[in-house]
Amino acid sequence: MASVRQTSFAAGELSPLLWGRTDLELYAHGAKLLRNFVITPQGAAVSRPGSTNLSEAKTVDVVLLPFVFSDDVSYVLELGERYLRVHDLDGFIGVELVTPYLAADLPTLQYAQSGSILTLTHTSYAPKEIHSPVFIGGFPTAWSIQNCRFGPPSDGATGASMTASFVKVDGAPTSVPHLVPEPRTRPLTELFTLDAAHPPREWKWKVAALVQNDRTGELAETLPRSVTQYSDGVTTSTTAAIPNDNLIVLWPDAPVRLSHPTFAAVIPKPQWWSVVGLVWYRGRGDLFGYIGTTRYAQAFIDVGDAPDYARQPLRGESPFTTDEHPAAVAFFQQRRLFAGSLNRPSSIWPSATDEWGNHDRSFPPYLTDAASFEASFVSRRRESIRSLITHRRLLTFTDSSVWSAGGGDGAVTAASFEMRVEDEVGATKLQPLVIDGAVLYVKAKGRGVRALSLAQSGSYQASDITWHAEHLFRGYSSEIVSWCFQRDPWGIIWAAQADGSLLSCTRTGESTWAWTKHELEGGVVRSVASVPGARTDVVVMAVTRGAKTFIERQLTRDRITEPPITEETGEGSFALDCTGSYVANLDAERVCTGLERFEGQEVWAVAPGNAPQGPLVVIGGAVTVGPFPTANRTAGNVLVLVGRSFVADVELLDAAGARLAQKTVTKVGFEVDSGQGLQGGVDFDHLSPWEQRDDADSYNFPSAASDLVLITVSGTWNRHGGAVLRQDQPLPVTVLGITRELEPGGT
Numbered sequence: 001m002a003s004v005r006q007t008s009f010a011a012g013e014l015s016p017l018l019w020g021r022t023d024l025e026l027y028a029h030g031a032k033l034l035r036n037f038v039i040t041p042q043g044a045a046v047s048r049p050g051s052t053n054l055s056e057a058k059t060v061d062v063v064l065l066p067f068v069f070s071d072d073v074s075y076v077l078e079l080g081e082r083y084l085r086v087h088d089l090d091g092f093i094g095v096e097l098v099t100p101y102l103a104a105d106l107p108t109l110q111y112a113q114s115g116s117i118l119t120l121t122h123t124s125y126a127p128k129e130i131h132s133p134v135f136i137g138g139f140p141t142a143w144s145i146q147n148c149r150f151g152p153p154s155d156g157a158t159g160a161s162m163t164a165s166f167v168k169v170d171g172a173p174t175s176v177p178h179l180v181p182e183p184r185t186r187p188l189t190e191l192f193t194l195d196a197a198h199p200p201r202e203w204k205w206k207v208a209a210l211v212q213n214d215r216t217g218e219l220a221e222t223l224p225r226s227v228t229q230y231s232d233g234v235t236t237s238t239t240a241a242i243p244n245d246n247l248i249v250l251w252p253d254a255p256v257r258l259s260h261p262t263f264a265a266v267i268p269k270p271q272w273w274s275v276v277g278l279v280w281y282r283g284r285g286d287l288f289g290y291i292g293t294t295r296y297a298q299a300f301i302d303v304g305d306a307p308d309y310a311r312q313p314l315r316g317e318s319p320f321t322t323d324e325h326p327a328a329v330a331f332f333q334q335r336r337l338f339a340g341s342l343n344r345p346s347s348i349w350p351s352a353t354d355e356w357g358n359h360d361r362s363f364p365p366y367l368t369d370a371a372s373f374e375a376s377f378v379s380r381r382r383e384s385i386r387s388l389i390t391h392r393r394l395l396t397f398t399d400s401s402v403w404s405a406g407g408g409d410g411a412v413t414a415a416s417f418e419m420r421v422e423d424e425v426g427a428t429k430l431q432p433l434v435i436d437g438a439v440l441y442v443k444a445k446g447r448g449v450r451a452l453s454l455a456q457s458g459s460y461q462a463s464d465i466t467w468h469a470e471h472l473f474r475g476y477s478s479e480i481v482s483w484c485f486q487r488d489p490w491g492i493i494w495a496a497q498a499d500g501s502l503l504s505c506t507r508t509g510e511s512t513w514a515w516t517k518h519e520l521e522g523g524v525v526r527s528v529a530s531v532p533g534a535r536t537d538v539v540v541m542a543v544t545r546g547a548k549t550f551i552e553r554q555l556t557r558d559r560i561t562e563p564p565i566t567e568e569t570g571e572g573s574f575a576l577d578c579t580g581s582y583v584a585n586l587d588a589e590r591v592c593t594g595l596e597r598f599e600g601q602e603v604w605a606v607a608p609g610n611a612p613q614g615p616l617v618v619i620g621g622a623v624t625v626g627p628f629p630t631a632n633r634t635a636g637n638v639l640v641l642v643g644r645s646f647v648a649d650v651e652l653l654d655a656a657g658a659r660l661a662q663k664t665v666t667k668v669g670f671e672v673d674s675g676q677g678l679q680g681g682v683d684f685d686h687l688s689p690w691e692q693r694d695d696a697d698s699y700n701f702p703s704a705a706s707d708l709v710l711i712t713v714s715g716t717w718n719r720h721g722g723a724v725l726r727q728d729q730p731l732p733v734t735v736l737g738i739t740r741e742l743e744p745g746g747t
Contacts, residue, residue, distance in 0.1 A: 004655045004656070005737060006028065009037075009045045010029040011029040011030035011031075011512060012515045013030070016032075016471055018030070026468055035518070040490050041490060050575050051541065057551055058078070061081065062079060062549055063080075065077040068532060076529050078092075081103040118132075128147060131143065131145075148357070149161075151316025162209070178229050182255045191230055192249060194254055200249045201250065204288070206224035207227060209279075211273045279292075283309070289307025310368045315360045332394045345384035347375065375417045385398050399444055400426040400444070402421070405418070422462065427443070430480060430482070439452040448464060450464050451463055479497065481497065484528045486530045494528045523578065523644070574641055575646055575729075576644060586626075594622075595622060605641070606641050612729055650726075650738075651684070671736040676733075678726070679725070
């Protein structure tokens with residue numbers, strides 16, 4: 001008699017191509033099948049949590065995006081054809097916006113978020129900003145979607161850029177202040193002619209209003225106005241146009257005054273923006289430089305100091321033509337970066353530092369490290385940028401390779417912008433994931449996932465993290481089309497495939513990734529997103545059931561300690577999908593309605609401390625459940641969950657050893673942290689139940705166990721020595737290890 005014990009599933013489900021590779025370390029930690037199990041970082045196999053129904057999606061084809069403002073404020077955005085709806089962790093909050101996106105383009109949208117602004121890009125649409133209703137300084141705003149601005153803040157209704165507007169001393173409107181001699185007692189003629197020691201030179205002035213957002217405190221400049229008139233600063237009768245040659249006398253001992261208006265405003269004036277100052281520029285030709293800032297409606301005296309050409313007035317330039325739109329977006333080093341239009345597929349456009357809307361091209365040689373610029377990389381073939389990801393360096397994913405951008409220290413500036421290849425395998429248009437120091441992306445042909453990890457040398461090392469589970473990625477229908485990272489509690493990647501299947505992956509070692517597959521009874525997963533919850537990260541899924549799509553929130557996997565349970569303390573201890581919650585009297589039947597999504601299908605009902613009730617067929621959108629004869633119950637009601645159950649299966653790899661030797665399995669011991677109603681055997685056609693009940697149970701429903709589940713099986717002579725475990729009741733199970741007792745035979 002020989003015992004074979006397996007105490008870890010850290011390798012996940014292994015490809016059939018590895019079922020004979022007993023020489024690999026992975027073999028001792030893998031399985032043939034792990035259906036509806038996730039693997040913890042410690043190597044335990046935990047049955048998948050169920051889900052609860054939040055709301056019905058407006059259309060069938062939807063994509064979910066996370067909107068995370070902080071660890072306490074987060075939402076999930078439902079995007080369908082030409083609309084966007086907002087959900088929190090309790091469901092649809094009643095906010096719906098109009099968008100331009102067609103359903104076919106939704107899966108390839110790229111996004112990046114900073115604070116309360118989420119930026120969306122796609123080569124077929126102008127880049128958009130989604131603004132959330134965050135309360136800052138006591139001022140609420142409404143959800144909105146608008147085109148990204150290139151230049152100063154604009155009026156949300158018309159899109160017109162903000163510009164300064166002034167009023168003359170007599171109250172008449174004017175677009176500019178006046179050039180005035182300083183002191184004003186000097187004759188006006190001295191503005192143009194003084195003496196041989198003070199020759200006139202060509203000078204021009206511009207002025208912009210400095211505005212501040214009342215909610216966020218953000219400071220911004222408006223588009224500038226040119227100073228085109230002069231006067232004595234006292235009466236309007238002296239107002240005249242500055243000569244076309246712009247020859248002005250300006251010296252330290254012959255200064256000029258840029259006369260303040262009696263009133264300054266911003267036209268148009270978007271809500272929440274106020275004027276706080278004026279910014280002055282001087283130059284000649286088309287080149288202007290900063291000369292000073294004054295408070296609101298205060299004059300500026302220019303003594304002729306050299307302008308700072310490194311700071312130039314805004315021109316509000318867009319890096320794109322009218323019909324050209326970027327493919328990707330990211331925030332990096334206080335810049336917002338766009339990349340990869342159809343006309344310029346390998347170009348990147350960083351904004352100015354701390355000025356996301358400023359894409360003005362500075363006049364050389366006055367190009368500073370903070371200035372906006374355009375950069376392109378030279379490659380052996382034409383490459384199209386598909387995604388940008390912020391990491392130690394700016395990572396650029398194309399259809400052919402992966403590049404990193406930045407100087408030697410990773411700085412992104414016009415002077416130190418360099419591109420180097422980090423991997424010669426391209427990516428799909430699905431946005432990569434950043435998890436625990438690694439960046440994951442789906443390979444360009446869709447056959448598997450690669451990871452970029454930062455080495456101590458500062459370069460990236462690339463590896464295929466699906467080679468040992470390649471059977472899960474065969475064919476175009478297995479390409480990952482949506483994924484998310486649930487950091488808490490176990491660091492799990494959830495991935496929806498093109499055929500609607502659901503995968504999970506856990507990093508169980510420095511270079512070990514455990515992949516498993518999940519099946520939702522009657523459900524096709526279209527999209528997934530993860531946002532912070534109260535105690536764990538919460539996964540939200542868009543699942544099509546029949547002719548409709550539902551927004552479902554994955555439940556927690558907390559163990560129930562005593563009834564009655566609440567959604568906060570134990571809902572995930574049951575293996576049911578798309579559940580509805582009901583409060584039922586312990587001693588009476590309860591009709592549970594609102595189940596039209598399961599019409600004609602079998603569902604189960606569960607309550608703490610009770611055997612599951614089912615299967616129950618939904619007729620007219622309702623089923624009848626109860627009563628619930630809980631043993632050590634408290635008086636009152638109990639929370640009942642009704643939903644679709646699923647089966648959780650484990651199948652071990654063949655027992656290592658001489659493969660020609662005959663073997664039979666006589667006993668299987670499953671080390672479980674919790675489990676009820678388990679079955680085991682040598683294969684799924686020969687299952688034996690775990691007889692958990694004994695006299696001490698007093699014939700009540702057995703409690704969850706932390707024990708050795710010992711099952712005596714009726715095996716047959718074979719060359720495999722296999723073993724399986726099945727949980728087909730809507731209850732959780734955690735498998736810590738499996739021991740097989742083998743009786744060897746002849747060859």
